[in-house]
Amino acid sequence: MLELTQISKHYGDNAALLPTDLRVERATTVVLIGPSGCGKSTLLRLIAGLITADSGSIHFDGTPVEAATIRQLRQRMGYVIQEGGLFPHLSARANVTLMARYLRRDPQWIDARLSQLRELVQLPADLLESFPAQLSGGQRQRVSLMRALMLDPELLLLDEPLGALDPMIRYQLQKELKLIFAQLGKTVILVTHDLAEAAYLGHTLVLIKDGRIVQSGPFEALSRQPAEAFVEEFIHAQRGPLEALTGGGT
Numbered sequence: 001m002l003e004l005t006q007i008s009k010h011y012g013d014n015a016a017l018l019p020t021d022l023r024v025e026r027a028t029t030v031v032l033i034g035p036s037g038c039g040k041s042t043l044l045r046l047i048a049g050l051i052t053a054d055s056g057s058i059h060f061d062g063t064p065v066e067a068a069t070i071r072q073l074r075q076r077m078g079y080v081i082q083e084g085g086l087f088p089h090l091s092a093r094a095n096v097t098l099m100a101r102y103l104r105r106d107p108q109w110i111d112a113r114l115s116q117l118r119e120l121v122q123l124p125a126d127l128l129e130s131f132p133a134q135l136s137g138g139q140r141q142r143v144s145l146m147r148a149l150m151l152d153p154e155l156l157l158l159d160e161p162l163g164a165l166d167p168m169i170r171y172q173l174q175k176e177l178k179l180i181f182a183q184l185g186k187t188v189i190l191v192t193h194d195l196a197e198a199a200y201l202g203h204t205l206v207l208i209k210d211g212r213i214v215q216s217g218p219f220e221a222l223s224r225q226p227a228e229a230f231v232e233e234f235i236h237a238q239r240g241p242l243e244a245l246t247g248g249g250t
């Protein structure tokens with residue numbers, strides 16, 4: 001459903017993303033993972049058409065992502081930016097329904113969709129009237145997810161959607177996200193720097209380092225057949241502390 005060909009992006013002399021190829025199949029979850037600053041958000045922003053590539057092309061179901069098509073295509077994508085990106089001066093309800101109201105969707109349809117999503121992400125009804133600052137981190141993430149899902153997008157782009165949460169809530173939401181992705185059959189591209197989260201949620205992991213895809217495939221493939229030393233190092237760095245405590249790995 002999504003095809004990136006030799007897509008690259010520089011900021012001045014800094015190569016945020018070297019020429020990169022990536023294919024994303026429909027109804028799969030692809031996880032972009034790698035150290036901070038490796039280019040994960042840049043890749044997501046390029047797909048969402050928020051920034052323009054220096055080279056290469058992106059096709060969404062055969063349509064090139066470019067200035068002339070992006071407005072139409074964006075309505076088929078839901079995007080949760082890093083830190084959630086809720087408007088602080090709008091209630092949860094207003095945040096979630098903003099685009100739908102702008103597009104003049106039927107108010108009854110909007111209300112029905114809102115209840116449906118609220119149940120999906122398990123947000124208590126009274127919290128819809130709260131402002132982002134009045135919500136907990138977990139509740140804000142749920143609202144951000146509702147907003148991204150409002151127009152029933154075919155492609156969901158999630159940039160560290162669980163980034164700022166404490167471990168217990170994070171674990172809870174990971175389980176919920178996995179259920180939601182499976183239930184909705186969505187195509188999802190999710191960014192994380194957490195390997196366990198990537199392995200749990202992703203059909204395919206795309207490990208990035210310094211603007212370059214080092215290896216992509218299921219977690220098992222990266223773990224058993226690392227393409228280069230960095231893959232092993234990355235996996236060990238994340239597993240290391242626990243393995244050291246428990247006296248060895250699996």
Ligand code: ADP
Pocket residue numbers: 011014015016034035036037038039040041042043
């Ligand atoms: P990640 O999401 O993996 O942490 P980013 O994609 O945000 O990394 O950033 C990749 C690189 O591009 C980093 O070196 C970052 O400093 C740089 N970069 C990202 N956005 C900008 C920008 N708007 N202006 C200048 N440099 C940027």
Ligand code: MG
Pocket residue numbers: 040041042082159
């Ligand atoms: Mg980022």
